[in-house]
Amino acid sequence: MVDVSRHDVVIVGGGGAGLRAAIAASELDPELSIALVSKVYPMRSHTVSAEGGAAAIARDDDSLEMHGYDTVKGSDFLGDQDVIQYFVEQAPKELTRLEHWGCPWSRNEDGSVSTRAFGGMSTKRTWFATDKVGFHMLHTLFQTSMKFGNIDRYDEHFVTKLLVDGDVCRGVAALDIRTGEVKAILGKAVILTTGGGGKVWPFTTNGNIKTGDGMSLAYREGVALKDMEFVQYHPTGLPGTGILITEATRGEGGYLLNNEGERFLITRDYGVGTKAELGPRDMISRAITQEIAAGRGVEIPGKLGRYAHLDLRHLGEEKIMARLPFVRELSKAYANVDPVHEPIPIRPVLHYMMGGVDTDIDAKTSIDGLYAAGETACVSLNGANRLGSNSLTECLVFGARAGEHATGYIKGASVGEEGPFVQQAEAEAARVDALRGRQRGGEKVSKVREDMNTAMEEGTGVYREQASMAKAVSEIAAIRQRFEQVSLDDSSKVFNTELIAALELANMLDVAEAVTCAAVLRKESRGAHACSDFETRNDTEYLHHSLVFHSPDGPRSEKKDVTLGIWEPEERKY
Amino acid sequence: MSQKLKKTFIVTRFDPDKDEVPKTQTYEIEVEPDWKILDALNHIKDTVDPTLSHRWSCRMAVCGSCGMTVNGEPKLTCKDPMSDYGDTIEVAPLANFPVVRDLVVELEGFMERFQEVKPWIMVAKERAVEEGTTQQSPDELADFKQFSMCINCMLCYAACPVVSNEPDFIGPAALALGHRYNQDSRDEGAHVRNEIFRGEGGVFSCSFANECSEVCPKSVNPSGAIQQAKLGNVIDWATSFVVKRGGDVS
Known part of the structure; x- marks a missing residue:
């Protein structure tokens, strides 16, 4: 029998978006029980590595309209314009909140917060704390989260599956890395804030933990991954x-x-x-x-x-x-x-994924009770190319939005019959036990991972072409088969990092599948997706988001409309 | 590519599932001259022995995960150059912490200390967002900035002679963090934290060995923070008899 714990909101990931979601939910309702589940201690989350700053208008020469226009132009008109408008409106409020919570923003001589210039931004609107902005934001959020008594942390717990029955999500199965036991952590709503998957590529700014976990968790439950072809170098x-x-x-x-x-x-x-x-x-x-x-x-x-x-x-x-x-x-x-x-x-160098778990403007996915925010989500703020310093702010704006909407949602929700969810967690425990130390074919985690990295670099680099992308699609499919033949040497239950690496590799292979599938279908050049054989943007055929769905027979793709209405798409020249 | 070098790594291993006590394991490997110690451990994990367990992530000296003992000294291994060492390198878990497995140490005790110092802005009345940002001069920022740079890598706890002798000692990183908030012009909670600082395991337990500041990879100077906090506490304690405190803070 697995250990079962019960909460109202379960947040997966303890970086900028997850901590902001936890604080938002806690502030709205101090009676809530909030679980914050992370495979690392929250201060190790990759938000810590962000350097340059966080964008929000702050000066007299700036306006919401200008920040919005810069963002939609930066996105090569693939950002959803209602999302962009909401984002720029909330951005100054969020950075001000962080200031009140103690973030050591760099200051002007008069004591006001200083801003700096950033790429694609038409004036100085990037707030900074020297050049360790992600570090200071993360530590401020983590330290502030400690004053709320209703946030229960599950540090060093690796979520292996979302507990979904029918079309509702009511918790997660999580492997306690310390003990090797899988637990059922039940809740009326789950928020995915696990960051991106930069480790799918070999040459990346991303830390070792950036393995696309949340994207894979949602993908396996039938949620679409959106705009995955757009990865930022x-x-x-x-x-x-x-x-x-x-x-x-x-x-x-x-x-x-x-x-x-x-x-x-x-x-x-x-x-x-x-x-x-x-x-x-x-x-x-x-x-x-x-x-x-x-x-x-x-x-x-x-x-x-x-x-x-x-x-x-x-x-x-x-x-x-x-x-x-x-x-x-x-x-x-x-x-x-x-x-x-x-x-x-x-x-x-590979840095950021514009794509991710498809959500609406409220951070909600297609499954009831399942939300996503930050880099793991694709709320369609960044479209085909993110502007630098918009993503730290995005973690705050949409982390808070996810926390608020999940809190609103659970008022009318109950876990209902626990049985099916606990049974899934028990099946997960059996699956993880079988994977630990399993002996199969001669494949090694590190070798399969290296070959995935190589295929992704060759197929989805700064420039792509049809032939190389098609090759990557078939290579990734073959590498996914090889994963089934991976043998593991470490059978210990205690802090088994080989087991974690295998679970992470499976997640990355899902991300790789979705990226290559979406990339090969977009026969145009837009934002970060630069095709040598289709050099121009083609709004007639491709002004749409791409969705990739998991299926046992291989990925399935669909299109989704871009929300326009404020700024007319135009040629992107600076 | 550059010439590879032969190195002998002697790594402390411990798996509570199998071992009564820690043992060492020797790995003979070839390394690139510009590698850090962490690169060598990852090379061992990926190509020699996948059962080796260690924590790491950012490999750019900011996430604080990969603190270990290298040739007897606490080091952040992702920033610790191989070129600083000879042919034989010993890697062990950080001292002064219980070991979970191999090079992974138990952090729960630290996480409790961390929370104990109330590392958040405490004010009598929270400011509304509509009021805008607080004014803080560059000088006021400088009063605490250095103490806000801690990455929680735990090297200072491994180096501290008081931590090894006095289990209740809150310790360098957590005390420096509490002091960071005391020094912040936006905070009104110093008298609350000072009571904690004056209590058992607080700042007066520090013997000013200064080892913490010497091993700190981020020049946070926890020792300096603690000495400042001692002085602040004496003043705070003395004035508490004559000055009425402000309202409750949270």
Whole structure:
């Protein structure tokens, strides 16, 4: 028999969106019992690695209309415009709340919150706490969450299945990593806030925990994954590790140079106009990729591939230490370069998934009682390309929205008959027990994962073409078969990280399936989906979201309308 | 690619399902010269021994997961360069914590200490969002900013001689965090936290060995925070007899 616990709201994931959802639910109703289930201690969540800032209008020269327009243009008109409007309205309120909760936002001399420039944003609207914004936001949220007595944490619990009966979700099955036991954590509503799945790709800014868990959990229960073909390559990752060097480097005035020392975003036409280094990420990543392809990349002794240079020297040591101290620390520790004296070698690196669990503007999925927010969700704020600094704010705005709507929903809901849900958890316990230490074919988790990484990099890079995407579709299908032959060496129940890695790999293979399936069907170039064989945007045939559904016979796809009505789609030029 | 180097890793292993006491296991591997210690452990896990258990995630020195003892010193392994060591490297779990398995230590005790110092803004009356942001000068921010940089990596607890002797000691990271909120111009809860600081296991348990600040990978200086908190407590305690406190805070 599995251990059964009962709550009102069960939140899966303890990063920015999950903590904000928990606080929102707790503030609305202090009598609620809220479970916060995370495979790591919340302060380890990947929100911690975000660097540059969070967007919300703050200055007299700015407006909601401008933030909205910048966002919809950045999305290449695939963002839902009602969602964008709601987002920009809520954004300043959310960042103000965080200020009241103690977030150490950087300040102007007069004591007001300081803002900085960011890519694709038409004025300074990115709030920052030097260059560790995700870290400070996450710690502020986590520490603030501790004052609410009704948030029960399940730290280091890995959710293996949503408990769904008919079309309602009433909890999760979670593996207690410490003991190896699977538990049923029941609730009247479940919110998925597990982040993205950057570890599906080999060269990524993402931490080890970013394995698309929430996307896979929802996908397996029949919820669509939306706009999965759109994955963001951040222009500036460090060689070898892919460690993120924030866009704030360019917001503060940094240059991108080729091997001739030329500011190619100024001297050549990459569509970014006078924005130059402050163009949107999809365009800057393509520009760097083209410079390297044209033979103007920078070589680094001992490192494969070619790079561009990110030059901060002209900013001077004082400004770098005041605004970008973490960038200096990271560059020195992980690239052996001091940006005060030398340019930083960088290249585009997988950073963020615009797609995710299909939700409506209330963060609700197609299953009753199931919500999703943050990177794991696709509420359609970001469309085909996210603007830098919109995603931290998105975690707050839609984390809060999910918490509020889940709380509203459960007032009329009950768990009902527990039996079917507990039985599912028991079946999960048996499945996990069978997987732990199982001996099958000769496949290893690390090797299957590596081959998935390679297939995804070759098929879904900065530039894609039909042939390479089609190849990735078939390769991923074959790799999914190989997963069935994985053997596991570790049979211990205690902190079995090989078992967790296997469960995570299964999740990533679901994400990979959905990404490749959606990518091959979109025969146009829009935002981050740049097809060499279909170079232009095609609004006649492709101004729609793509949905991918799981089925035993392989993925099934559908289209979904984009919500327009405020800004007319136009050619995206800067 | 650069020349690979041969290294011997002696790693502490412990599986409570099978072992009475911890043992060591030796791995002979080839490493890239620019690897960190964590890269080598991940290499062992992926290619040599998938049963090795350790925590890690961001591999950029900000999530705080991968603290371990390397050649006897507490280190954040994702930032700890292989080039700092010779041919033989010993990796063990952090000292002063119970071991869950292999290199994974028990954090529950710390999480309780962490909550004990009330690490959130306490005010008599919460501000409404409509009132906008609080004014805080760059100098006021500087009063606490350094103490807000802790990544909870636990290196300071592993290094602290008081933690090893006094089980009730709240410890460096948690005390520094409490002090961070006391120093924040937006907070009104210092007198509440100071009572905790003055209590058993509080700031006066600290012997000022300064080991915590020396091992801190983020230059948070918990030792400095605790000395400041001691002074603040003496003043707070003295003035409590003559100054009426403000209303209740939460």
